[in-house]
Amino acid sequence: MPETASATPVLPSSLPALSAQAERLIELGVHEIAGLPAAELRSFAEAAEDTADCDGALLAVHPxxxxxxxxxxxxxxxxxxGFIVVDMPDVDLFAPLDTVPLPDAPLYLLTGVDRGDRMADWSPNEALPALTAEARTPLLITEGIHWVLQQPTVLERNHCFMTIGSRLRKANGALDARTPAIWISNGTGRDGRERRDAPKVGWCWAGNRHTWLGFASATGRRSQGS
Structure with a gap:
């Protein structure tokens, strides 16, 4: 397990401008993964930058x-x-909770993204209703990855985050007890020594608490023009 959380986390720097975020995704080939022309990402970002309330927003591709x-x-x-833990081969089956509606568009924005450090040492079962009461929406796994792609400093050793907006539903309708998170590998166990310090997509039990994991959330999601 990661080390005990330090007393003073380093606050992440601001997100890049949306046009820069679009170029970053294009550089990484995300537009090709998504089957989108690079020009579509650029035009979406340019149009969004003309909107008054998009400062600090995160550009995301629909999962x-x-x-x-x-x-x-x-x-x-x-x-x-980065890598996904070996005991999460079903990572892409973790879908948005019913209370986490996504824009019906290939590209959208998240506003007011926060790492949720204040909820460190809370369980996912405790954090979700608290975020809902604050009118905040938990991030999905893919949204958390987008955030780290654009702002790598948000993933800080001993101050990482969960993405509990994504959950796996069993055949009987109940939620799987695994809750996804993104943190930094210590290179132990099945991770392998060569992966020490690599970004890691994994999971924790819904009822467990971890001092080194906050709960990433946003104030909302919107597509262009909404």
Missing amino acids: DRAPASALAPLLRRDGKA
Whole structure:
């Protein structure tokens, strides 16, 4: 397990401008994964930048177009590629909760993204109703990956985050107890020593608490013009 959380986390810097975020996704080939022309990402970002309330927004590709399994390997930290834990082969089956509606568009924005450090040492079962009461929406796995792709400093050792907007529903309708998170590997166990310090997409039990995991959330999602 990661080390005990330090007393003072380093606050992440601001997100790049939306036009720069679009270029970053194009550079990484995310538009090709999503089956979108590069020009569509650029035009979406340019139009959104003309909107008054888009400052600090995160550009995201709909998970139906760019799943977590395709995005996670694009993450980098200290020159090491991101990965998904071996016991999460079903990562792309983790879908948005019923209370997390997504825009019906290939590209959309998230506003007011926050790492949720204040909820460190809360369980997912405790954090979700608290976020809902604050009119905040939990991030999806893919949204969390998009955030780290654009703002790598948001993933800080001992101050990482969960993305509990994505959950797996069993055949009987009940939620799987695994809740996804993004953190930094210590290179132990099945991760492999060579992956120490690499970005890692994994999971924790819904009822467990971890001092080193906050709960990433946003104030909302919107497509262009909404």
